[in-house]
Amino acid sequence: MGSLVIENVKKAFGPVEVLKGINLEVTDGEFVVFVGPSGCGKSTLLRVIAGLEDSTSGRVVIDGADVSATPPAKRGIAMVFQTYALYPHLTVKNNMGLGLKQAGTPAPEIERRIGIASSMLSLEPYLERRPAELSGGQRQRVAIGRAVVREPKLFLFDEPLSNLDAALRVNTRLEIAQLHRRLKATMIYVTHDQVEAMTLADKIVVLNAGKIEQIGGPMELYNSPANEFVAGFIGSPK
Ligand code: ADP
Numbered sequence: 376m377g378s379l380v381i382e383n384v385k386k387a388f389g390p391v392e393v394l395k396g397i398n399l400e401v402t403d404g405e406f407v408v409f410v411g412p413s414g415c416g417k418s419t420l421l422r423v424i425a426g427l428e429d430s431t432s433g434r435v436v437i438d439g440a441d442v443s444a445t446p447p448a449k450r451g452i453a454m455v456f457q458t459y460a461l462y463p464h465l466t467v468k469n470n471m472g473l474g475l476k477q478a479g480t481p482a483p484e485i486e487r488r489i490g491i492a493s494s495m496l497s498l499e500p501y502l503e504r505r506p507a508e509l510s511g512g513q514r515q516r517v518a519i520g521r522a523v524v525r526e527p528k529l530f531l532f533d534e535p536l537s538n539l540d541a542a543l544r545v546n547t548r549l550e551i552a553q554l555h556r557r558l559k560a561t562m563i564y565v566t567h568d569q570v571e572a573m574t575l576a577d578k579i580v581v582l583n584a585g586k587i588e589q590i591g592g593p594m595e596l597y598n599s600p601a602n603e604f605v606a607g608f609i610g611s612p613k
């Protein structure tokens with residue numbers, strides 16, 4: 376439950392090739408971080424995995440099944456965005472439950488899952504509030520909770536901490552790490568922040584201009600960078 380294979384994925388926008396043949400294997404339960412400079416294709420790769428963007432060629436395989444032609448809602452994936460993407464007019468509870476409701480999940484089951492997720496993310500006091508009545512950190516926890524209730528095979532995070540101030544970034548990062556330990560789910564996490572990559576990842580994928588420069592554990596990349604680019608990126612302090 377939750378393995379991913381990316382086979383020679385290429386993506387062009389018009390004449391511009393943004394992903395130039397990505398190959399990657401993620402095993403069930405792994406925490407994989409995509410790291411690389413702004414514009415290198417991290418979000419595009421995540422969106423191709425989620426099905427929000429079609430690849431120009433190549434395959435995306437989840438748990439052994441080619442999902443390249445499967446719509447996003449049927450891929451068993453939940454995505455968390457930098458900007459939270461919450462509905463302003465809905466309460467926290469209804470933001471978390473909406474996707475399940477639309478999928479036809481019975482109300483008591485939705486309640487049960489919201490109960491578990493809101494407890495995990497310390498959101499119980501805020502269930503009846505609207506997003507405008509929450510801090511940035513709380514909003515991002517709601518967005519994470521909305522992903523958790525869907526019980527996805529794969530969690531995708533696109534720079535989830537980028538809009539938070541420094542203290543909240545650390546807190547929320549620790550919560551995501553704890554969530555990973557508890558759920559034992561596969562998580563793919565995009566960041567341009569070396570500290571986030573080094574502290575969260577089982578495996579880091581270093582991207583540069585649409586290609587993978589190196590894949591390895593944090594210490595492996597730190598101690599044995601494949602080239603100057605990786606050395607500069609992983610080694611340079613924030
Ligand atoms: P990252 O997330 O690593 O910052 P992106 O995946 O967002 O990078 O973007 C990679 C490149 O693809 C950038 O040059 C960006 O301008 C371009 N790009 C992304 N989405 C589109 C789009 N929908 N149409 C045209 N170009 C795009």
Ligand code: MG
Nearest residue numbers: 417418419534
């Ligand atoms: Mg991006």
